Amino acid sequence: MEPLALIHIAAIIFWLGVASIEFIIELADIEKSAVVRLHQIADRYVELPTLFIVFISGLLLWARSDWSLELLPKVAFGFGAVALNVFCYYCVEKRTSEKAVFNHQSQVMARLTLPILFCFIAALYLGGSHALWW
Numbered sequence: 001m002e003p004l005a006l007i008h009i010a011a012i013i014f015w016l017g018v019a020s021i022e023f024i025i026e027l028a029d030i031e032k033s034a035v036v037r038l039h040q041i042a043d044r045y046v047e048l049p050t051l052f053i054v055f056i057s058g059l060l061l062w063a064r065s066d067w068s069l070e071l072l073p074k075v076a077f078g079f080g081a082v083a084l085n086v087f088c089y090y091c092v093e094k095r096t097s098e099k100a101v102f103n104h105q106s107q108v109m110a111r112l113t114l115p116i117l118f119c120f121i122a123a124l125y126l127g128g129s130h131a132l133w134w
């Protein structure tokens with residue numbers, strides 16, 4: 001497998017790990033202010049740079065295929081997962097430990113979880129199919 005594809009896959013796996021840790025932070029029995037701060041730190045310094053690597057490496061891989069329209073559904077779902085996650089980051093930054101704000105932003109982020117997972121799984125399935133993994 002070519003190095004760029006390995007970088008893309010490694011970044012996706014890392015992104016999934018970071019999202020899993022953030023999920024654990026959200027469910028942890030700790031103060032709201034700690035949840036807010038830990039999630040902000042994870043997003044700012046780990047998840048966003050990882051998303052950037054996923055996005056750029058994905059675009060470079062698509063460019064290597066001469067922007068093949070065959071890959072467009074995979075790219076669209078991948079872009080959807082990244083874009084929705086960036087919006088989730090906006091919600092994380094907007095959230096405070098004030099109860100009303102915390103609850104509202106947490107609900108918005110919870111509503112984004114299913115569409116993000118759907119886009120992520122669809123892109124993974126389509127990418128794996130293209131790579132003949134299944």
